[in-house]
Amino acid sequence: MNEPLSGILVRNTTPSDFPAIMQLSKAVYSFPPYWTERLLASHLTIFPEGQLVAIDTYSDELVGMAASLIIRWDDYDLNGSWKDFTDGGMFTNHDPIHGRTLYGAEVMVSPAVQRRGIGSAIYAARRQLVERLGLPRLRAGARLRGYYRYADRMTPEEYTTKVVRGEIKGMTLNFQLKQGFRVLAVVSDYLPGDPESLGHIAVIEWINEQVATPADYGPRDPRFQPLTGC
Ligand SMILES: CC(C)(COP(=O)(O)OP(=O)(O)OC[C@H]1O[C@@H](n2cnc3c(N)ncnc32)[C@H](O)[C@@H]1OP(=O)(O)O)[C@@H](O)C(=O)NCCC(=O)NCCS
Structure with a gap:
């Protein structure tokens, strides 16, 4: 195939x-x-x-x-x-x-x-x-694998911001970002029992630009946008 x-x-x-x-x-x-x-x-x-x-x-x-x-x-x-x-x-x-x-x-x-x-x-x-x-799109929940190491210091949203900006290696989320996904939101209690993410995930989206219309794009949360250099 x-x-x-x-x-x-x-x-x-x-x-x-x-x-x-x-x-x-x-x-x-x-x-x-x-x-x-x-x-x-x-x-x-x-x-x-x-x-x-x-x-x-x-x-x-x-x-x-x-x-x-x-x-x-x-x-x-x-x-x-x-x-x-x-x-x-x-x-x-x-x-x-x-x-x-x-x-x-x-x-x-x-x-x-x-x-x-x-x-x-x-x-x-x-x-x-x-x-x-x-x-028009592919969406999924990306485990915030590795969050357990930072849970005493930051919220899952802060962790996700740092992963998106390349300040922390986020394991699974790094993989998804490399596949062209972007983060729409962070959600808790998605995978209860996951000791690495503590149940938190990033809702992620990949757009099929061949057919997507503006209405197919999910909301843009400024916290989860990668930093762009000049
Ligand atoms: C996520 C997963 C499917 C990735 O599969 P993989 O075959 O290792 O991924 P690839 O080799 O294609 O990785 C491509 C790129 O993603 C990034 N990446 C993948 N795993 C990573 C990790 N653990 N940490 C940081 N970046 C990672 C890297 O940029 C990598 O490129 P590089 O190796 O040249 O640096 C695999 O790690 C896995 O099975 N994880 C456990 C299950 C899981 O959490 N699944 C996702 C559920 S949301």
Whole structure:
């Protein structure tokens, strides 16, 4: 389907990938809920095109995964949780008729092979999907991974400002910013139980400029704009 990185194939998920995805989610996250066969099967029934895996073509090992659905953004509260946006991970709220937003519910890469461009390859395939479907935007919640180290000193909003300005390395958020996303807002209680983000995320947006109109752009919060040099 897509092979932008040597030795890495990004393709649609199949049921035979489920055991490796379930194992991967336990290797990546130190906290539940983990992906289960019931949830993954629901994604494939509802929106097979939106489910991607990255395969190491030398070892045939599954090294990454992304799960997406289409939502009608106005049906949701910006401050909603991951559970709200994904219907508890089942994606039964997928709405390809009225929805104009691809929602990124998951992206993960095996800890053993992170920082080798696999996440970027998965995101390239995700953006291609947005373009192929003619959707104006991709939105997601980016974990403020690493916030726990600063929580005694600053609010999640202050932390996000510093990550966007390059004053702090934000791990996951740095990755998303490199993919061309911008931050719309910071939300709490999105992922309760995440010990690294303490549940806080940045709501992020990537715009498909081929089809987006001004109304498709989310609000611009001056706190989360990168500093521009002269
Ligand atoms: C986020 C994640 C998917 C990135 O995958 P990846 O394959 O490591 O990403 P890439 O190698 O394509 O990284 C591309 C760029 O993003 C940035 N980046 C990625 N991980 C980073 C990190 N931990 N810290 C700072 N910047 C990072 C870097 O600029 C990197 O380019 P560089 O390595 O040339 O500097 C992966 O780290 C992961 O699975 N994290 C845990 C799960 C998670 O939090 N998922 C996101 C849910 S919102």
